[in-house]
Amino acid sequence: MTTSLSPNWLTAREALALIEAGDLTPVALMDACLDRWRARDAEVRAWTHLDPEAALARAEDATPGPLHGLPVGVKDILYTEEMPTSFNSPHFQDHWPNIDAAAVAMLRKAGAVMMGKLDTVEFAVNGRRAATMNPHDLTRTPGGSSSGSAAAVADGQVPVSLGTQTGGSVIRPASYCGVYAIKPTWNLVSHEGFKVCAASFDTLGWYARSAEDLDLLAEVFGIEDVPAPASLQGATIAICRSPVWDKAEPATVAAMAEAEARLRAAGAEIRVLDLPPAFDGLTEAHRIIMQAEMRVSFLAEYRELGEALYPEMVSILKNEKGDSRADLLAALDLAAACRAEFDRLAAPFDAVLTPSTAGEAPVGPENTGAATFNRIWTLLHMPCVNVPGLTGPQGLPVGLTLTGPRYSDRRLIALAGQLGSLLSQAPMRPQ
């Protein structure tokens, strides 16, 4: 079924099966990915560092394992012993920590091959934008901050990639680029070895062109399986328009309605989950905690670089909003209470469907979209999986999120695959 496709378009599972059968080599797979990169890089610009000779040499040396020979792209805030890590910051262009992020080490141990480093918004926060453009429309943003991670997978330059999310930095680019991605439950995968932004929100996530590929990496990262319904028929799905529904554009309103209709047609039981009023405070709580934690995690850089850091960062470091310790404690305690409450509210459902973004990708690169629909889930530590398949009035992807209680990650991945198949029979491929 896949032989007519160039190998760079294979899913990870398809490619690994061919490698195991002896019908594809890690070097040939990397070569196909590099060919796609060469053809498209001038326009998509997903990578901050890619040395094709070194990538091929690493593919040649790939070790056996469940990911034997699988090319992986790595967001350029994760440390990689064999490549530099720039944070896409002008202040860290020669930065080369000689250690691997824990996630990179686990992937390599499983046989994966690091292909290169993927562009990001500066420090995965704000400031300098990634040079990356949306592969489906080169005038538009791929989203931020994991801009290159989503774009490279969507464009067929690499089958899977790593990103990180503190607000909406994994799910938003997945929605805009039309790929699967997971932001797992907080601290379910080690945070070690990447630039910290907000310690209690930062979450490693990953991208793929199938839900099964998300699950493949979940297995390598040691995430326990959670039983999922074998089919959407009879599954109970809650529709949660979230406290920020008024920010949804027509594209997202239509996508939510379309998904609901297809779920009903497939025999799913649809419920409505309205969040209690306390949840209305979570967007502001996210801002207060994130900025307070940034004052901790960027203090060393501030001491070194001062006003040379970008102005919005400096403003946060100076606490120009004037948030107090009491504001921070109230935000922390509200978040903690709502975590337990959301687990309770979501327990009766197999999954909760909610928007991934306000709509289609805006014109970029300066505008990378907003994390409006992602922040509260990041704050609550809940797992989120982006489901691609629908498009908006511009013909661009509009993703939807499946979320659920903490630690329901692999159930959500399985249901995302089923929902994705309902929404679209074939992945959307640029050019």
Added chain:
Amino acid sequence: MTTSLSPNWLTAREALALIEAGDLTPVALMDACLDRWRARDAEVRAWTHLDPEAALARAEDATPGPLHGLPVGVKDILYTEEMPTSFNSPHFQDHWPNIDAAAVAMLRKAGAVMMGKLDTVEFAVNGRRAATMNPHDLTRTPGGSSSGSAAAVADGQVPVSLGTQTGGSVIRPASYCGVYAIKPTWNLVSHEGFKVCAASFDTLGWYARSAEDLDLLAEVFGIEDVPAPASLQGATIAICRSPVWDKAEPATVAAMAEAEARLRAAGAEIRVLDLPPAFDGLTEAHRIIMQAEMRVSFLAEYRELGEALYPEMVSILKNEKGDSRADLLAALDLAAACRAEFDRLAAPFDAVLTPSTAGEAPVGPENTGAATFNRIWTLLHMPCVNVPGLTGPQGLPVGLTLTGPRYSDRRLIALAGQLGSLLSQAPMRPQ
């Protein structure tokens, strides 16, 4: 007042004042510390890495700043660009990450000079013990896991040092070695750049021979000042025997009574703080969360090293206790609820007095004591300052902890200094 002392026994503030006045040089101060190290290292064994020539060269190059020329010892799980980081693990003896922990970078930027790396229990958890012995009694443990950090400061080998706490790894060694130390509010100082054990507990702390020196580093780390009573007269101190009071040995029972009597004599208002029954579950909640988070943070090492890791670690990684996700969520939510509750309960008091350890340091090195009296405060994210000054029946130090609501760190440091002066007129110096 200090001229009769060798400079290695000066407090940081005393030494810095002499350096600023031109009466002491950073090199002379480092030389005095190295002399003490040479005289005592065969017995105290506090350091995993100390290159005297390199330390002197760094002192020679010390940059101006609030800590100009101050020698600092660094626990050997924190990354230091100029020195290796072994985690005191047989598997990481040649490990040399080429980046600085954020805390190390901030201290160096302020003018401090890294003297060397201090011994720790393996990975700051368990397994291989530090070689370090208690400088007050060389048959006894200095406590773990920041064994070298406490012992080197107590022994006059360095004026201040960095440690980390996940259970009781800062406060316990401070109690056993008779020095001041702070485990601040969680995530008040960046966690970046050290081996993660349990992400939601790991806390950078520091040691000194005076409370004023703790405050000096608090300022460099950007911790906001919190007003403290100018004197203990009229201050309101709550006595909290904690849910594990039945584990207190006679030395600690006597120390708590002695401190209470001296506080009363000094005019402090003494209250009793009995914690509600929900707090009885916090010790077990700490174990469940810590072990669940260790399964995340040590998975990469487990994949690489397997059963070569020490047996207790392997048992935790295999979850041989069989803790469930439901157990973990219940523990997380109990901890979160008790954080808010303790802030409320402690709000009426200037500080809360509670034991630091069950008693004096046990015979070591295999037995490093227990974190019994520290775990619940680490779990709750509350700041803790160890106050030295009292001794037990063996003539060894017995510390007490001042704790309070989140973010009351510098108030507690100030009160710890006042209480320490009540308990002892002069620091206890080995040999």
